[in-house]
Amino acid sequence: MAAQADAKRYRTVSPGEIIFREGEPGREMFYVMEGEVVIFREMEGREVIITTLTSGDIFGEMALVSAENRTASAKAQKLTRLLVLDKAAFLRKIQESPEFSLRLIRTFSERLEKVTDELAVLKFVISG
The missing domain is CATH 1.20.5 (Single alpha-helices involved in coiled-coils or other helix-helix interfaces)
Structure with missing residues (x-):
């Protein structure tokens, strides 16, 4: 039970706070419980927004599925509450x-x- 509790946790992110950066290893995925997150890439010194996510959206799962590094960065636009699943919890959730x-x-x-x-x-x- 303790391992399962560690595998699923909550995180509150302040506006402007980076959740993860492009190129980092992806060890977790996220579910937006409330708030707003932008997924972006930096190109020629500018942030290019790929998409904006809100309550009910998921992100970060691609790195878990592909075992590759993050392909984009994510940051909170507003005060955001996230459910965080590590790879073991993610795989268990898929199976169950x-x-x-x-x-x-x-x-x-x-x-x-x-x-x-x-x-x-x-x-x-x-x-x-």
Whole structure:
């Protein structure tokens, strides 16, 4: 039981506070309980916002699934309360909860659809 309690915890993040940075190893994923988080990349000294997440959204799971370093950074826009799951809790949740697994698949599908749409628009603009 103690290991399970350590595997799932809560974190409150102040506005502007970095949750993780691009390139760091990903050992946890996050569920936004309340507040607002932006996912961004730094390009030529500027923050380019990829997406804004609010209550009910998840993030950080890609690094757990791929075992690669973080592909973007995350920071709180507002006072934010997060549920934090480490890799063991994440894998356990996938095995024990078909609902969680389905939600994860939906999240991946929605993100892929958004990127596909954005690439199509970009290709149209570039090709004139």
